[in-house]
Amino acid sequence: MRARNRLSAKGAASLGAGKFADGGGLWLYKTNRISGKWVFRVTVHGKRREMGLGGFPDISLSEARKKADRARAIAQDGLDPIKEREKAKREAVRNLHMLSDVAIDAFEARKAELKGDGKAGRWFSPLELHVLPRLGKMPVSDIDQIDIRDTLSPIWHSKAETAKKALNRLSLCLKHGAALGLDVDLQAPEKARALLGKQRHEAKHIPAMPWADVPAFYHSLTDGTVTQLALRLLILTGVRSAPIRFAHLDQFEGNVWTIPADLVKGRKGMTTDFKVPLSQEARAVVQAAKLHERNGFLFPGTRKGVISDATMSKHMSDKGIDYRPHGFRSSFRDWTADTTNTPFEVAETAIGHTVGGSVERAYRRTDYLEQRRVLHERWAQYITGQSGQVVRSWGKN
The missing domain is CATH 1.10.150 (DNA polymerase; domain 1)
Structure with missing residues (x-):
């Protein structure tokens, strides 16, 4: 019998794209460092079959092993585990009517x-x-x-x-x-x-906190929980919530955070990773988040996976704040326009937007990383009160 349990939970999370055997027919197929799927390989009646056991990391290594054990037991009885699973589904469907x-x-x-x-x-x-x-x-x-x-x-x-x-x-x-x-x-x-009938409704933009109020809110995020640290990093970097939620240890190197291309929304035509310069304050937040790390992810969910898309929004609504986390991108962009002389191309790139057509981008060989580094540092100094401006207390008097 081939050796089993070759993988470890931490090792599986650090693997890049490829196919990796755990033993006993259980394989991990990874499309990138963040996602993949579990597959059980089995030979039934002389024919090799591949049975999907669920996505990674939603299905943990231990869960995948349990599923593989059940499928292996079915195969040892001379049955096809895939067909048996489909049969069980059909039987369950018969009871579906509500x-x-x-x-x-x-x-x-x-x-x-x-x-x-x-x-x-x-x-x-x-x-x-x-x-x-x-x-x-x-x-x-x-x-x-x-x-x-x-x-x-x-x-x-x-x-x-x-x-x-x-x-x-x-x-x-x-x-x-x-x-x-x-x-x-x-x-x-x-x-x-x-x-x-026809709806009477005007579309509303996502509410964004005025940039003048951001320092006070940032200073209210002091308890070091996963949610509050995620909000702090979101505010500091101006990225969307998905890269924050799936932030992984291997994405950070020194003072640069490299976000995989498949997590970057809104950069049409771009297939490369997006580099975010980290201010001194942002690096401190990342360091604090490492205390909560699970399977390499800095902001894990309560039981498994990573925090949900609604977690940060719920924190704000529970505090009686009408603004949304996504709106901090607008806060950052408005502050940039109102208080700095940052060139348009640098300001737009700082929030992950593409600038210019495909031909123009092909000839432009820079991502303005060093210019953005200066901008992010100034933003961090502003929201932490290091720029000399008065920081008001958050909340109603």
Whole structure:
């Protein structure tokens, strides 16, 4: 028998792209340092099969080993573990008829299409918050346009985008129910849309904290928790929440943070990693975050994986703050424009935006790293009160 348990949890997290054997047929296929999938290789009736066991790092090494053990036991009985799993799924489907059950099954079927396997909850949350509380216990065959209209009418105008997403997700759930062989009215969502009428809504930008208020808020983040440290690094660097959430030890070297290209949004046409210069304050935050590190990730979730997309937003809303974490990018950009003479190209690059067309970018060989380093240091000095400006206390008097 081949040796098993060759991998370690920490070692698996540090591996780059490639295929790595744990032994006994369990393999880790990594597409990059951050993500991958677990695969169980088995030969059944003379034919080699590869059975997916879930994504990495959402499925831990110990969980993958347990799944592999169960599949191996099935194979040793002369059965195909993949077919047996599919058979179990079909048997479970027979009991699906409530909307809540169908919705969960539809979500599971679409996870692979969603960013991060839908872990952030954006796909499912419109259903969970605005549809399932009222319709979740109803058989999908009983749901009609009147039920849908009455469910969504309270938010149809006040939360227009959310309501549209909820209606879209509900439509997909009904189509999923039809694919399961259930008798559903596939036209019910469109008929409900006609009954609800045209929405009265103006799109609103994500609320951004005025840059003059940022130092006071930054000084309120003092307890050293994962959430507060993540917010501090987000404010200091001006990056989006995804790179913060998936910040990994091997991305940091000296005073530069290299964000993998697949975590950088909004840089159309760019396939290279994005380098962020770290101010002295940012390096101190990274050092403090290392105390919470798990599997190399600086901002781990409570039980597994990394903190969710809503964690930082919840901290702000719990404090009665109407602004959003993403808005700190605007705070940084507005401060840059209002208080410095930073060139446009440097300021835009500092928040991860691309500047100019593809031809212009091809001839421009710089990412303005040193100019951005000066800018980030000045921003850090401003929000920490080292620039000589008065820092007000956060909160109501």
